[in-house]
Amino acid sequence: MTIILNTIEEKSVLEQISNLIQDNEREIVNTSDMKIAHCVGCNQCWLKTPGVCAIKDDYESILKKLVKADNLWLVSDTRFGFLDYKGKRIMDRIMPMLNMTIGFRDGWMRHELRYHALNIGLLYKGNAEQTMMEDWCKRTAANIGGHSLGAIPLTDTTDTTPTTLNSKLSTLNTQLSHLVIINGSPRVAKFSNTDKIIHSFAKGLEEAGVTWELHNLSNRKEWDAAREAFINNERTLMAFPLYVECVPGLMLEFLETLPTEHKQPKELSFLLHGGMDEGNEFRLCERFLQGLPAQLGCSYGGTLIHGGSFRIRTAPADQVAKIVTPYIEMGLLFAQKGNFLSPEAARFTGMEQYPWLIRKMVSMLFLKKVNGEFERFAKDWGCTRPLGDKPYSE
Numbered sequence: 198m199t200i201i202l203n204t205i206e207e208k209s210v211l212e213q214i215s216n217l218i219q220d221n222e223r224e225i226v227n228t229s230d231m232k233i234a235h236c237v238g239c240n241q242c243w244l245k246t247p248g249v250c251a252i253k254d255d256y257e258s259i260l261k262k263l264v265k266a267d268n269l270w271l272v273s274d275t276r277f278g279f280l281d282y283k284g285k286r287i288m289d290r291i292m293p294m295l296n297m298t299i300g301f302r303d304g305w306m307r308h309e310l311r312y313h314a315l316n317i318g319l320l321y322k323g324n325a326e327q328t329m330m331e332d333w334c335k336r337t338a339a340n341i342g343g344h345s346l347g348a349i350p351l352t353d354t355t356d357t358t359p360t361t362l363n364s365k366l367s368t369l370n371t372q373l374s375h376l377v378i379i380n381g382s383p384r385v386a387k388f389s390n391t392d393k394i395i396h397s398f399a400k401g402l403e404e405a406g407v408t409w410e411l412h413n414l415s416n417r418k419e420w421d422a423a424r425e426a427f428i429n430n431e432r433t434l435m436a437f438p439l440y441v442e443c444v445p446g447l448m449l450e451f452l453e454t455l456p457t458e459h460k461q462p463k464e465l466s467f468l469l470h471g472g473m474d475e476g477n478e479f480r481l482c483e484r485f486l487q488g489l490p491a492q493l494g495c496s497y498g499g500t501l502i503h504g505g506s507f508r509i510r511t512a513p514a515d516q517v518a519k520i521v522t523p524y525i526e527m528g529l530l531f532a533q534k535g536n537f538l539s540p541e542a543a544r545f546t547g548m549e550q551y552p553w554l555i556r557k558m559v560s561m562l563f564l565k566k567v568n569g570e571f572e573r574f575a576k577d578w579g580c581t582r583p584l585g586d587k588p589y590s591e
C-alpha cells in the first residue's frame with residue numbers, strides 16, 4: 198500500500214501526483230483540508246500512551262493509514278531550499294511510528310520501530326536543493342527502517358531563483374556585548390531540554406560580561422518580541438533540537454515570518470542538539486543552516502553541534518548536570534569570538550559515529566540502562582501499556 202500525503206493546495210499538483218506515482222494500491226490524502234498541529238515534543242506517544250499522539254486532531258487518521266502502508270510519499274512545497282513548514286510538520290508528527298527505546302541499526306544509533314519499516318519518497322515544488330532533498334529522504338527513511346523512494350521535483354515555473362546554500366561567513370568584527378537567543382523548540386520552555394542547555398551556555402556569557410535575552414517559539418505570544426529582537430540586534434543565536442533530521446516544523450514557520458532585508462549587518466549563529474550521540478546525525482541540518490542566513494539577509498556565525506540531549510528530560514539531576522555543564526565553556530567561547538567558527542566549537546561535537554567495538558559495548562551496558570530509565574519514567578507518568586505497544590495493529 199502506498200500513502201501519498203499531499204500538503205499542497207493547488208489542484209494542478211494532483212494531476213502531477215497521479216502521473217508520477219502509478220501504484221495500483223495507492224491513496225492520496227490532501228492534508229491542506231485537515232487540521233494538523235505541530236508536534237510539541239511532549240513524549241506522551243512514547244512514554245504515556247505508547248503509539249498514540251496526545252494531540253487530538255486529524256493526524257490520527259493518517260497514523261492509522263501509515264501502519265498499513267509500505268510506502269509514504271510526501272508532497273510538499275519548499276522554503277529556504279528545504280521542505281516548507283507544512284510538509285515538515287507532517288513528518289515531525291510521525292514519532293508514534295517509532296518507540297522511544299534505542300538500539301543500533303545498520304551501524305547507527307536509532308529508535309526501535311513500533312510497527313514495520315516504511316519507505317519514504319518526496320515530491321516537491323519550488324527551487325529546493327536537489328541533493329539536500331535526496332539526502333533528507335534517505336536519512337528519514339533509514340530512521341524508520343526503510344529506503345528512499347527518491348526526491349522528485351514537480352514542474353513549477355513560478356520561481357526560478359536558485360537557492361543559495363552558502364552564506365557569507367561572519368562579517369561582524371564588533372565585540373559581542375548582547376546576544377538575542379531564540380529557543381526554537383516546540384516543547385514548552387519548562388520541559389525543554391534546549392532551555393536547560395541555553396541556561397548553561399548563558400552562564401558562560403555572563404562570566405564574560407555579555408548580556409542576553411531569551412524568546413521561546415513554543416509560546417506563539419513570544420513570536421512578535423522574538424522577531425523584534427532579531428530585527429533590532431546585531432547577533433542572534435537560534436538554539437533548537439534536531440527534529441526528523443532537520444529544523445522543527447514550528448521553527449520553520451517562524452523563520453518564514455522574518456524579514457529578509459536589514460539596514461545594519463546582522464549575524465545568525467545556531468546551537469543544534471538532539472537525541473542521538475553521533476555527530477553525523479546533525480550534518481544534513483548543519484548544511485541547511487549554512488545556507489539559511491543568506492536567505493534571511495544575514496551572515497553565518499557557525500553552528501555548535503552536540504548530541505545526547507534526549508535524556509535531559511528523564512535522567513537524574515547529577516547526570517543532567519553532566520550533559521549541560523560543558524555548554525558553559527561554549528558560552529565563554531562564544532563571548533570571546535562572537536561566533537562558532539573556531540576549531541574549538543567544531544571539536545565540541547565529538548565523534549561522528551560509534552566505532553564497532555564501542556557500539557557493542559554501548560548496546561550491552563549503556564542502552565539497557567537508558568531503555569530501563571524510559572520504562573521507569575513511563576511508570577511514573579502512569580503509563581499502563583508496554584512501551585512497544587501497537588495501538589493501531591498492522
Ligand SMILES: Cc1cc2nc3c(=O)[nH]c(=O)nc-3n(C[C@H](O)[C@H](O)[C@H](O)COP(=O)(O)O)c2cc1C
Binds near residue numbers: 473
Ligand atoms: C518530533 C521529534 C523528532 C526528533 N528527531 C530527532 C532526530 O532526527 N535526531 C535526533 O538525534 N533527535 C531527534 N529528536 C530528539 C530531540 O532532538 C531531543 O529529545 C531534544 O533534546 C529535545 O529538546 P527540547 O526538549 O528542547 O525540545 C526528536 C524529537 C522529536 C520530539
